[in-house]
Amino acid sequence: MSDMTWFTGLSTVAAVIGIAIGVLGPAFAMGRAISSALEAMARQPEAEKSIMRTLFIGLAMIESLAIYVLVIILIVLFRNPLLEYIVKG
Amino acid sequence: MSDMTWFTGLSTVAAVIGIAIGVLGPAFAMGRAISSALEAMARQPEAEKSIMRTLFIGLAMIESLAIYVLVIILIVLFRNPLLEYIVKG
Amino acid sequence: MSDMTWFTGLSTVAAVIGIAIGVLGPAFAMGRAISSALEAMARQPEAEKSIMRTLFIGLAMIESLAIYVLVIILIVLFRNPLLEYIVKG
Amino acid sequence: MSDMTWFTGLSTVAAVIGIAIGVLGPAFAMGRAISSALEAMARQPEAEKSIMRTLFIGLAMIESLAIYVLVIILIVLFRNPLLEYIVKG
Amino acid sequence: MSDMTWFTGLSTVAAVIGIAIGVLGPAFAMGRAISSALEAMARQPEAEKSIMRTLFIGLAMIESLAIYVLVIILIVLFRNPLLEYIVKG
Amino acid sequence: MSDMTWFTGLSTVAAVIGIAIGVLGPAFAMGRAISSALEAMARQPEAEKSIMRTLFIGLAMIESLAIYVLVIILIVLFRNPLLEYIVKG
Amino acid sequence: MSDMTWFTGLSTVAAVIGIAIGVLGPAFAMGRAISSALEAMARQPEAEKSIMRTLFIGLAMIESLAIYVLVIILIVLFRNPLLEYIVKG
């Protein structure tokens, strides 16, 4: 098996498993935040505005974590900076 | 075993296991959000509208995480950018 | 062992294990959503309509996750796009 | 060991382990749904009808997940589309 | 070691481990359903009939999951459709 | 090591581990059911009869799951239908 | 290493590990049942008789599960029906 096959095979597997594990945490966190927002809304319907604002900021913060994972994986799949060492070497 | 077989076999296995693990988190999160929405609705039936709106935004955010996984896996199955290195090499 | 046997054997095992793991999350989520719907119904019998509507939307969203898994596995079993690389190569 | 033995042995093991894992999720979900239905019934005996209807719809949705697993496994045991590649090859 | 020994040995082990894991889920679900039925009965003794009916339907649904596992395992032990490929091959 | 030794050794180990894992689920379920029955009895002593009846039906259903495991293991130990393929082959 | 040593060594290890795992479930179940019986007794001291009767039936049912494990292990240690195939073969 050539070096390139070994490298690309491992990268592909890591990318798929990585995104699968990486969305677990944000998904749980979002579920928890939305769940709390709904409960808060049911208890204080008149505070809907400030609840929605807090929820949106929170979801954006959590989404940013999922984006970190996605960015690293897209870098690995499309523009891996370590790749040039193998192509050169 | 040729390089190509090794690479495609691993990609296939990773894609299937990846999507199976990747929907775990979103599924739990959705279950939690829907469950809270139903409880909120039972406690404040008159706030149905704002509950539904919040729920839909939340489900869309969680679904986006599942879509990330799906997109990475479809890229790996149909248009893996790393594949050209093996075909060339 | 020929390349083809190795590839098809692994694909088959991955498909079976993948669907088995992949329905875990949606199953738990559905169980939770239905359970909450029943409790909500017991607490607010007159809100049955909006509870049922929310439940159906929720179940459809969760089912969509299970469908993602099923689709990937059917693609792998019946029309694996990576297969042509081996048949050609 | 011939290719065919290897392939059929792995398929058989995967089928048995797959169905065993695959019913875990639906079983838990059903247990939860039925448990909630019974509690709801004890709290609101006069809402029995709508509880039963919701329960049946829920159990059917969960059962569908178990059927997905069963169908994939029966396909693998009786009509594996990947089998023709080995028989031909 | 001949092919046949390898195949039958693996099938036997898979069948035993499969049934052992496969009854875990239904057992938990049954325990939960029966437990809820007893609690419901203690809270609403006059609703015994509809509780028993719901419980029986629920237990039958859960039992069906255990039966799926049992059927797949009996097929593997007594009439494995994949066996003819080895006997022929 | 002869084929027969390998086969019987594996079957024996699988049988012992299988029964050990297989009684876990039914044991938990029974513990839960009996525990609920005792609590129900303490809350509604006059409903003892219908509680006992429900408990017995429930224990029988759970016991049936343990019996499935026991039957598969006894088949494997005393009358394994796959054994004739090795003796013949 | 002769076949016989391999077979008896594995059987011995399996027997010890099997009984150790096999009593876990019944032990938890018994602990739960006895614990509930004591709580029930503290809440309804005058129902001691029917509580004791239910507890004894429950403990007997759970004990039967532990006995299944013990019987299989004693069969394996003292009268393994699969042993004759090796002695003959």
Next chain:
Amino acid sequence: MSDMTWFTGLSTVAAVIGIAIGVLGPAFAMGRAISSALEAMARQPEAEKSIMRTLFIGLAMIESLAIYVLVIILIVLFRNPLLEYIVKG
């Protein structure tokens, strides 16, 4: 390494690990039973007698499970019936 060394080494390790795992379940169960007995006693000091009686019966039942493990391990260490097959063979 001679057969005998291999057999006795494995038996010794299995015996030690087996007793260590085997007391886990009974220990938890005892802890739970005693804990409930103490709580019951604090709630109904005048029911001390029947609580103590139930507790003793329960502890005896749980102890019996630990004794099963101990007996199997002592058989393996001092009088393993499978040993004669190796000494003879």
Next chain:
Amino acid sequence: MSDMTWFTGLSTVAAVIGIAIGVLGPAFAMGRAISSALEAMARQPEAEKSIMRTLFIGLAMIESLAIYVLVIILIVLFRNPLLEYIVKG
């Protein structure tokens, strides 16, 4: 590596790991029993005597489980009955 070294090395490791795992269960059980005794004492200070008596009996029963582990390990370290088979053989 001589047989004796292999045997004594494994025995030593098993003894240390065995005692470490074996005290886990009794430790948790003791913690639970003592914790319940203290809570019971805080709720019913005048029942101190019967609480202490029950606690002591309970701790003795749990300690007996830890003693089983200790005894097996001391037998293995100082007087392993299986040792004579190697010394002779």
Next chain:
Amino acid sequence: MSDMTWFTGLSTVAAVIGIAIGVLGPAFAMGRAISSALEAMARQPEAEKSIMRTLFIGLAMIESLAIYVLVIILIVLFRNPLLEYIVKG
């Protein structure tokens, strides 16, 4: 396989798995913090300002942990200080 391939392959896999695991903790923590903020807001709507301020400080602290992981991974992918030892050596 050349040294460089081995090194870059491992680094890539580690980077992807590392970011996937590394966002788990911050995601849970954020979910918990946002959830508490929403509940606090529902209980004390007039304290919105100080709640938002505390939440923002908290999210920034948690985000800093995710940034640590991201920074280490970007260093490994783009400017690994250990790389010069291999290029030189």
Next chain:
Amino acid sequence: MSDMTWFTGLSTVAAVIGIAIGVLGPAFAMGRAISSALEAMARQPEAEKSIMRTLFIGLAMIESLAIYVLVIILIVLFRNPLLEYIVKG
């Protein structure tokens, strides 16, 4: 690698890992007992004496378990009775 190195290396590793695992259980148990003692003290300050006495007896019992682990490990490190078999052999 000489026999002695193998034996001492394994003993050392086992001793360190053993003490690390062996204090887990007693630590949890102590934490639980002390925690309950403090809560009991807060609820019944005038029962401080009997609480302290029970706590000390309990801590001594739990400490004894940790001492068992420590003693076995010190025996293994300083006076392993199995060592003479290797030195002689």
Next chain:
Amino acid sequence: MSDMTWFTGLSTVAAVIGIAIGVLGPAFAMGRAISSALEAMARQPEAEKSIMRTLFIGLAMIESLAIYVLVIILIVLFRNPLLEYIVKG
């Protein structure tokens, strides 16, 4: 593979996995502390000052733990004191 590659590869993987695991604990702890601070603030809005002070001290203490991990990893990546032994040797 040269020694240097082996050493740097392992160090890189350890650094990435280490930081990923190492922020788990601090992240959970921070989430818990912030969550409690928000709840405390909602219950006692007038105690905001002392709550904020305690929270800041707590976050600093927890952050210090994450810094320990970061420092060890930066030492390993940039200035590993053990490196000179290999360069020399």
Next chain:
Amino acid sequence: MSDMTWFTGLSTVAAVIGIAIGVLGPAFAMGRAISSALEAMARQPEAEKSIMRTLFIGLAMIESLAIYVLVIILIVLFRNPLLEYIVKG
């Protein structure tokens, strides 16, 4: 690889992993004890003295467990009694 390298390498790894695992238990226990002390103090501020005394005794007992681990590890790192067998041998 010489014997000495193997022995010292394993000892070093065991020491580091051992202390890391060994402080887990005491840390949890301390967290629990301190947490209970703070809650007790909030409920009974006037019992501060006896709470502090009990807490200090408890922390000392738990710390002693961590010291056991530390002592064993320092013995292994600085004065391993088993070392002389290798130096001599």
Next chain:
Amino acid sequence: MSDMTWFTGLSTVAAVIGIAIGVLGPAFAMGRAISSALEAMARQPEAEKSIMRTLFIGLAMIESLAIYVLVIILIVLFRNPLLEYIVKG
């Protein structure tokens, strides 16, 4: 691979993994202690002083555990006493 590389590589990996695992326990414990302190402060604002004092003592005790891990790891990285045996040998 030379002995020195093997030794330093393993030490480095152990140090990084060790500190990552070793801060888990203290982090959880700190989170719990701070969380309880904040709740206690919200319930008894006038007891702030004694709460802060207890919290500081507790955090110092927990921090000491993290310091133990850090010290062992710094010894291993900078001044490993076992290193001289290899340099000499």
